Amino acid sequence: MELVNVKKTIGKKEIIKGLSFTIHRGEIFGFIGPNGAGKTTTIRMMVGLMQLSEGDVRILGKSITTDYKAAVREVGAIVENPEMYPFMTGWQNLMHYARMIPGITKERIREVVALVGLEKPIHEKAGKYSLGMRQRLGIAQALLHRPAILILDEPTNGLDPAGIREIRKYMRKLAEEENVAVIISSHILSEIELICDRIGIIKNGELVAIQGVHDKDHADESAVQRIVMEVKPVDAATRLLKEQFQITAAAMDGSSLSFDENKENIPVIVKALTKQDISIYQIGASNGTLEDKFFDLIGENIIE
Amino acid sequence: MNRFLKLIYNENYKIYIRKSTWVMYAILALLIIGGAFLTSVYGDVDKGYDANWREQLEQENEQLLAENEGYGEDEQYLTTYNLDEIEVNNYYLEHDIEPTGYGAWQYVLENAGLLSIVSLLTIIVAAGIIANEYRWGTIKLLLIRPISRTQILLSKYVSVLLFAAFTLLFVLGFSFIVGAVTFGVEGLSPHILLDTNTGLEYVSALKQIMTEYGYGLVNLVMMATFAFMISTVFRNSSLAIGTAIFLMMAGSTIVGMFSERSWAKYILFANTDLQQYAPGYTPWIEGMTLSFSIMVLLVYYIIFMALSWIVFTKRDVAGN
Numbered sequence: 217m218e219l220v221n222v223k224k225t226i227g228k229k230e231i232i233k234g235l236s237f238t239i240h241r242g243e244i245f246g247f248i249g250p251n252g253a254g255k256t257t258t259i260r261m262m263v264g265l266m267q268l269s270e271g272d273v274r275i276l277g278k279s280i281t282t283d284y285k286a287a288v289r290e291v292g293a294i295v296e297n298p299e300m301y302p303f304m305t306g307w308q309n310l311m312h313y314a315r316m317i318p319g320i321t322k323e324r325i326r327e328v329v330a331l332v333g334l335e336k337p338i339h340e341k342a343g344k345y346s347l348g349m350r351q352r353l354g355i356a357q358a359l360l361h362r363p364a365i366l367i368l369d370e371p372t373n374g375l376d377p378a379g380i381r382e383i384r385k386y387m388r389k390l391a392e393e394e395n396v397a398v399i400i401s402s403h404i405l406s407e408i409e410l411i412c413d414r415i416g417i418i419k420n421g422e423l424v425a426i427q428g429v430h431d432k433d434h435a436d437e438s439a440v441q442r443i444v445m446e447v448k449p450v451d452a453a454t455r456l457l458k459e460q461f462q463i464t465a466a467a468m469d470g471s472s473l474s475f476d477e478n479k480e481n482i483p484v485i486v487k488a489l490t491k492q493d494i495s496i497y498q499i500g501a502s503n504g505t506l507e508d509k510f511f512d513l514i515g516e517n518i519i520e
Numbered sequence: 521m522n523r524f525l526k527l528i529y530n531e532n533y534k535i536y537i538r539k540s541t542w543v544m545y546a547i548l549a550l551l552i553i554g555g556a557f558l559t560s561v562y563g564d565v566d567k568g569y570d571a572n573w574r575e576q577l578e579q580e581n582e583q584l585l586a587e588n589e590g591y592g593e594d595e596q597y598l599t600t601y602n603l604d605e606i607e608v609n610n611y612y613l614e615h616d617i618e619p620t621g622y623g624a625w626q627y628v629l630e631n632a633g634l635l636s637i638v639s640l641l642t643i644i645v646a647a648g649i650i651a652n653e654y655r656w657g658t659i660k661l662l663l664i665r666p667i668s669r670t671q672i673l674l675s676k677y678v679s680v681l682l683f684a685a686f687t688l689l690f691v692l693g694f695s696f697i698v699g700a701v702t703f704g705v706e707g708l709s710p711h712i713l714l715d716t717n718t719g720l721e722y723v724s725a726l727k728q729i730m731t732e733y734g735y736g737l738v739n740l741v742m743m744a745t746f747a748f749m750i751s752t753v754f755r756n757s758s759l760a761i762g763t764a765i766f767l768m769m770a771g772s773t774i775v776g777m778f779s780e781r782s783w784a785k786y787i788l789f790a791n792t793d794l795q796q797y798a799p800g801y802t803p804w805i806e807g808m809t810l811s812f813s814i815m816v817l818l819v820y821y822i823i824f825m826a827l828s829w830i831v832f833t834k835r836d837v838a839g840n
Binding site for chain 2: 260289318
């Protein structure tokens with residue numbers, strides 16, 4: 217899926233100011249940004265609910281503006297909340313959508329229902345479903361026709377931790393085994409970090425960054441990282457770091473020290489500490505969370 | 521084509537799975553049963569006559585005349601009623617036609633008035649069919665299928681017309697059954713004596729049923745299309761129901777108010793009653809003809825449909 221210079225103007229206000237990015241098959245793409253940044257508007261344009269003011273969205277090479285039917289055939293989506301017909305059962309809801317696309321068998325519907333774990337309540341009225349159940353039904357509905365691209369707006373909204381984990385596992389499976397491109401929008405950063413391969417950050421209708429989540433695994437060894445160390449006694453360790461390495465370490469919750477240092481220097485520091493009979497219980501290094509990066513890029517959360 | 525049928529099936533499924541639809545049908549059924557009950561208890565139902573029907577009719581006439589002499593000045597309406605009865609009886613005698621009793625066919629004909637209830641229910645369905653999808657939020661999931669918006673809109677409109685047709689068939693069929701059970705059937709080719717502007721006329725009941733219901737259908741289709749348009753443009757079913765019912769009720773009053781103006785004949789409601797051109801009737805406004813009315817109706821119809829179509833296919837589906 218490819219977005220080419222997508223713009224949306226409502227009235228005189230430019231809401232989306234030229235988005236261009238590509239999403240590949242088999243990857244999970246996270247789409248994040250503060251409220252009002254244009255996430256949902258972009259998603260609505262990607263599925264043809266809103267017209268593009270300029271630019272184009274191409275799905276497997278088919279344009280959403282000129283070849284709508286063929287393009288949208290490859291898309292499964294939940295836009296905002298997974299709203300269903302409350303007076304129909306889960307099964308009837310799925311049958312309803314299945315009739316709109318040729319080639320969906322009852323077998324396929326059962327398969328999808330099993331996949332999202334709704335076998336038991338599928339014959340109950342959707343109006344009685346909890347938000348989590350509706351979310352699952354929404355995902356089932358989006359998967360019926362084996363789309364090449366799955367677009368989920370806040371997919372884990374309303375799911376319990378076990379459900380979130382399940383969905384995450386399932387997204388991964390879809391991407392890897394069925395080669396589906398999954399696009400997830402969210403503002404829960406930690407969650408995006410766990411699920412996605414790449415992240416696009418949008419702010420005020422502009423794409424501020426596209427970044428691979430797993431880049432850090434191959435990060436430069438010499439890069440400065442935040443090191444957290446649980447040691448005993450703390451004051452002796454602080455003094456040693458100051459004297460031998462000129463590191464000012466901050467004490468955290470009584471038994472830990474935190475400081476910024478190159479990864480390659482850690483073994484040397486550890487040796488020095490153990491020589492002085494300082495016990496080390498654990499050492500951790502982090503690149504800084506996505507949250508830190510997010511706020512670096514976004515700055516303050518201002519809606520223009 | 522097959523897919524379009526499936527779309528229509530979907531829309532009908534959504535109409536008939538809801539309890540509110542069945543409540544509508546229950547109300548219609550109650551009205552039909554209640555009407556038959558009232559007619560059989562309080563109505564003056566002819567039981568029919570046997571081989572001596574001529575003598576029986578003459579006897580009846582004498583009896584009615586005798587009754588009239590007994591009535592005072594202030595009971596004139598009863599006198600008139602009896603005189604009408606005598607006139608009817610004389611028609612049968614003069615034309616040598618054996619009168620048939622009251623039966624199912626006549627009951628069906630009398631229920632042509634229920635057509636306004638059918639219109640009402642159709643307006644409710646038409647007003648909801650688009651607006652509800654927006655209200656439920658399901659419009660988003662409906663429109664992200666590989667189907668053009670035109671087709672979705674058309675399937676919904678066809679479903680509204682189908683609902684009107686089914687409901688009308690229900691009224692016809694159920695009235696006949698209830699009529700048959702309560703009053704019996706007058707035969708396979710029933711005729712009735714009709715009191716028209718040009719005097720009494722002996723006509724086929726079937727033909728009369730078709731005519732009465734047929735004229736009523738024009739108004740039904742126009743108002744349903746109007747409600748559908750309001751529902752599509754404003755995405756608000758209450759507004760659509762309200763305006764459509766108001767206009768349906770107030771239509772003739774509106775025409776009456778402006779009847780002096782030269783443009784009054786272009787008002788939709790001056791043209792929805794095509795019976796005004798039937799023999800024995802006079803048009804509401806001088807100079808109007810059947811083909812003029814049909815043209816005006818067509819123009820309104822095209823405007824309603826075009827507005828719905830343009831708005832539905834061009835509009836961005838944004839947040840609620």
